[in-house]
Amino acid sequence: MSERMLGGCKCGLVRYEGIRLDAPMFRCHCRDCQQLTGSGHSEMMPLAREDFAITDTCKTYEMSGGSGQSTFSGFCPNCGSQITRNSQRMSDRIYVHASSLDDPGKYEPEKSIYPNSAQVWDEAAIIKG
Incomplete structure (x- = not known):
C-alpha cells in the first residue's frame, strides 16, 4: 500500500507531498546534517x-556529498526550516526531514548512518543494529 505523506515548513510557505518509498528511514550523523540542522543528526524519511x-x-x-557527487538541501527561504535532502547518487528518491x-509520528527510524561522525554528546542517539 502506498502511503501519501504531507508536510512543510514552520511558517507554511513551503508545502510538499509524496509517496513513502520502501526504503529504510534513518538517522544521519554526518557532518553536513549536523551543520544544516544545527543538531547532532537529522531524521530522514525517503519518498x-x-x-x-x-x-x-x-x-x-x-554541496558535494561524501561520494563526491552533488547533494541538495531544500529549505524555506522565509523561516529557514530544513525540508528535503536529495542526491545525484540516489536520484529515485528524495528525503524529507521527519x-x-x-x-x-509516521516516522520510525530503522538505522543510523555515519555513526562514526556522531558527536560525543549525541552518541546516545545512534541506532545500533
Missing part, C-alpha cells in the same frame, strides 16, 4: 521522487 511535489518557493543549497511531516 519516491517520481511522485514528489513541492512548492516552488523552496530554496536549494548544493520533523517537517504533518504527522511526524
Whole structure:
C-alpha cells in the first residue's frame, strides 16, 4: 500500500507531498546534517521522487556529498526550516526531514548512518543494529 505523506515548513510557505518509498528511514550523523540542522543528526524519511511535489518557493543549497557527487538541501527561504535532502547518487528518491511531516509520528527510524561522525554528546542517539 502506498502511503501519501504531507508536510512543510514552520511558517507554511513551503508545502510538499509524496509517496513513502520502501526504503529504510534513518538517522544521519554526518557532518553536513549536523551543520544544516544545527543538531547532532537529522531524521530522514525517503519518498519516491517520481511522485514528489513541492512548492516552488523552496530554496536549494548544493554541496558535494561524501561520494563526491552533488547533494541538495531544500529549505524555506522565509523561516529557514530544513525540508528535503536529495542526491545525484540516489536520484529515485528524495528525503524529507521527519520533523517537517504533518504527522511526524509516521516516522520510525530503522538505522543510523555515519555513526562514526556522531558527536560525543549525541552518541546516545545512534541506532545500533
